[in-house]
Amino acid sequence: MFLRNWYNQFFSGKLKYQEFYKKLAHFSKYGMNIGSPISVDTSGESFLLQQLSTEYKSKNEFIFFDIGANKGEYTDCVLSKFNNCQLSCYLFEPQKKLFNALLDKYKNDSRLNIFPYGLGSNVEEVNLYTFNDINTLSSLYATFKGEVQATGVERISVIRLDQFLNENAISHISYIKIDVEGHELEVLKGMGKYLSNGSIQRIQFEFGSFNVSSRTFFKDFWDLLAPHYHLYRIVKDGIYPINQYGLYLEVFDTTNYLAVLKKN
16 A cells, blocks of 8 residues: 555656656557567467367368458468368458469469458448558558558458358358458458357457447457357467456557357
8 A cells, every 4th residue: 555655646647757658558568469460470370370270180170261361371370280180261352462362372272262252241342442551451441540541442242251151051160360450340240140159169350450440349349259259369379368348458459369169
């Protein structure tokens, strides 16, 4: 109590220490792996996949969905980690040049199925915006970090995941990665009954700067997922549990999260 009172009297809320606290907050977020996922190898994603791969042997089937496949970096990591099991990959990338690049990149790999669709909660035609400064970045939202304006646009088709699963008679998914620059919540809504009936084991999703553009909050993800999934933040050497919702989770620095199906 003495230390708290001493701190409150001399340091807490003082103008001259604000720059220090600002830097301390930045380093604290970095230490929590918030806003630091630069690549699959350094973000903790590769470590997570390596740990998960030990659960699957040659006789097990691993069904992977990459929603927002981009150039295929995440899929490459999956291919390297799960090369000793029966692997099926479904990639979705609506940006035309990236889709064509994926077709060429994986043309000789029968384990991969590549589709030129976006995913969401509605079946529709929409604009996909691109940004010159980051030529592989695209989004259904025309601003990046709330201020950078899109420089290009193309028309794409959006489908629901539950529709795709029904049409292709897929009843089980081992792992879904969703990286769709602010549209993640709508992708989850498009899973319909599959989100609650135990069909999907694990879902990785981003929450960050594009959620400012889409006006979505972590609370939205919590309300949708928490009834059926345990939620975790992906860190560099594992996953950190999020046992209850709190306002501290509303941080718009891009961060990877994992939802793991609850056991009955």
